[in-house]
Amino acid sequence: PPVEEVKVGLQILQSLGLRQRGLEIVSCPSCGRAQVDVYKLAEEVTAGLTGMEVPLRVAVMGCVVNGPGEAREADLGVASGNGKGQIFVKGEV
Numbered sequence: 001p002p003v004e005e006v007k008v009g010l011q012i013l014q015s016l017g018l019r020q021r022g023l024e025i026v027s028c029p030s031c032g033r034a035q036v037d038v039y040k041l042a043e044e045v046t047a048g049l050t051g052m053e054v055p056l057r058v059a060v061m062g063c064v065v066n067g068p069g070e071a072r073e074a075d076l077g078v079a080s081g082n083g084k085g086q087i088f089v090k091g092e093v
Contacts, residue, residue, distance in 0.1 A: 023052055035083075
């Protein structure tokens with residue numbers, strides 16, 4: 001059906017980086033440096049932003065080593081560690 005063809009076409013464009021829609025979640029792999037439950041935090045952030053149609057890159061990071069840099073590069077970023085966290089919006093705290 002034509003409707004399905006349009007959906008597939010949009011998915012192809014998105015996979016090639018030519019058109020973005022909705023959320024792109026970037027999360028750390030939860031290594032030994034993580035000081036927060038990264039999976040739970042990523043799920044909560046994703047649930048809070050579900051249904052967004054605008055292109056939005058969101059970083060959810062669990063340590064102070066790589067977290068701030070990766071979070072700063074996203075449209076919206078969360079860097080956590082030592083019981084504290086920072087929220088970045090377009091690179092600004």
